[in-house]
Amino acid sequence: MSDFADSPAVRRLDDWDRERLESLAAEYDTPLYVMDLDRVKENYARFSTAFPDAHVMYAAKAHTGKAVLEAVLEVGGTIECAAWGELQRSIDAGADPNELQYTAVNPPDHDLDYATDLAADNPGLTITIGAMDTLERLAERGYDGRIAIRINPGIGTGHHEKVATGADAKFGIPYERVPEVADRVREDFDLVGLHAHAGSGVLTDGLEDHCRAISRIGEMARRVGDEDLEFVDVGGGYGVPYREDDEPLDLEKTSNMVREAVGDLDARLKLEPGRYVVADAGLILSEVNTIKEAPDTTVVGIDASLATLIRPAMFGSYHPMLNVSAPEREAHEVTVGGPVCTSADVFAHDRPIARPERGDVVAIGNAGSYGYELASQFHSQPRPAEVALEDGDARVVRRRETLADVTRVERESGQ
Incomplete structure (x- = not known):
């Protein structure tokens, strides 16, 4: 993995082999998507190396193609899913269901049916809830397994207002209600973690706001008892430079700022890069x-x-x-x-x-x-x-x- 981790931090469009691209267009016709799986592996490995003690999960929603998921798994990655289809596609690509995390956002019944049926035979599956309704619906299905609580930190970040999820009421339990919900989860389920996602497309100059949201997650983890939690998941959102003159994300600075923001925890830090891995x-x-x-x-x-x-x-x-x-x-x-x-x-x-x-x-x-x-x-x-x-x-x-x-x-x- 070290060879992958030492790869360049950004791949510009000029870095692609133009003759190869022309030959691909001629052979396979256009429009044509081209995915470089070696680059997927490099990006995942580089990010993981920057957070050596953390658990890094690939956010499948960025690209759920089987070949991409297989590439992530090949370099030791695990996968975070936001819908039942992503769970199934991850399993089809070779993922162990016991290592998957399902982050439910207003989940339809068929999503919860699929997830709870899957968990019945794979108790390591983690289900992240963002509403008390979801918890009640899981209980109705007889589920009593691993639960993570998604927090709404009240701070949104990212490249566009439509991806600033940390300040959107659609996502997560309102911050001050989290201790109450944690107590309820512990009554009938296995509370294993806290989760939040502030936004998407964050580059180095946006880290300050991003880390303000992360600091709230760390504070809440200590408030509800991080010594009893397995992990604190600060989500993904780490960006890539789309414009030619934008600088790539400074991973060393990112790692230092994230760890400082989350603070001392007994629980393990977890992150979910998606865009960073495949863009x-x-x-x-x-x-x-x-x-x-x-x-x-x-x-x-x-x-x-x-x-x-x-x-x-x-x-x-x-x-x-x-x-x-x-x-x-x-x-x-x-x-x-x-x-x-x-x-x-x-x-x-x-x-x-x-x-x-x-x-x-x-x-x-x-x-x-x-x-x-x-x-x-x-x-x-x-x-x-x-x-x-x-x-x-x-x-x-x-x-x-x-x-x-x-x-x-x-x-x-x-x-």
């Missing part, structure tokens, strides 16, 4: 199909869309872009958009890119996190293929959908 391990390859001169800009149409990558439309997110086919051309400021019929389907406005021409392959970087996970069939577009790179080889880990795949559930229902 810069993935990109999208897309082909230019339209060049249109408009009064105020040049519009470059590509075959990827918000159905392929919704983050720019949902969060206003910046993703680096590179003309893989001709990086030596003079850069022109262009607007890059896809084929979906909405003004939201734009990846970049006035972005300097080596002058695109029809047929060029464009790469969209940092797409490994919440990329394929949020892909859709909007406009009845089949979802793209995904290729994994590992040890110099490439293989398809998700085939490209066909139009028959898009309509299959209707046809199978007799429509």
Whole structure:
């Protein structure tokens, strides 16, 4: 693992092998997701090395592809899940159910049915609750096993208000109610930990607010008796630099600040990186199909869309872009958009890119996190293929959908 941990702290879009990317686009067509599993392993190992005494779990919601989960497990990782599908996919990838943690957020009945059935044969499974209702529903199902309480610290952090979960009433038990809930859990369940997640996409300059939330978690752990807890889970949210001039997360500083913020504990520290592990391990390859001169800009149409990558439309997110086919051309400021019929389907406005021409392959970087996970069939577009790179080889880990795949559930229902 030490070789992985010594890898560069950030992988820029320029660091990818352009000739390899062009060959992948030619062989597998576009739009195409590409995931570098070696980079996934490097990122997980580097993060774990920065927290040598902590338990580091990969947050599966960032990318639940089987190949990615297998890569995390290969380097000794465990997995945190937020839904029953993630539990099942983790098990399919080879995870021991006794090492999984399920963080329930307003869970539907089928989620709790699945989790409690799984725990009946795997008592090491941990269920994290964020509401008393969830505890009562678990009791109704005869569950009396391992429980962690999700705290709402009242402090949200991250790159966008829609991911600042620490200040959102949807997530976690209100801070001052935690001791009362802890007493209730201890009556009929095994209280093993406390959990919180302040937000997502935190870089070094956002650590102060992030650690203010973490300090509240540590305070509450001592208040409810951390000597009786197995762990204190401060969540994930650790970011990567999306813009070319942003600095990578300073892991040494992060580790020191997190440990100082949480304070002295008998319980073990637990963290849940997701984005940090997979974001810069993935990109999208897309082909230019339209060049249109408009009064105020040049519009470059590509075959990827918000159905392929919704983050720019949902969060206003910046993703680096590179003309893989001709990086030596003079850069022109262009607007890059896809084929979906909405003004939201734009990846970049006035972005300097080596002058695109029809047929060029464009790469969209940092797409490994919440990329394929949020892909859709909007406009009845089949979802793209995904290729994994590992040890110099490439293989398809998700085939490209066909139009028959898009309509299959209707046809199978007799429509």
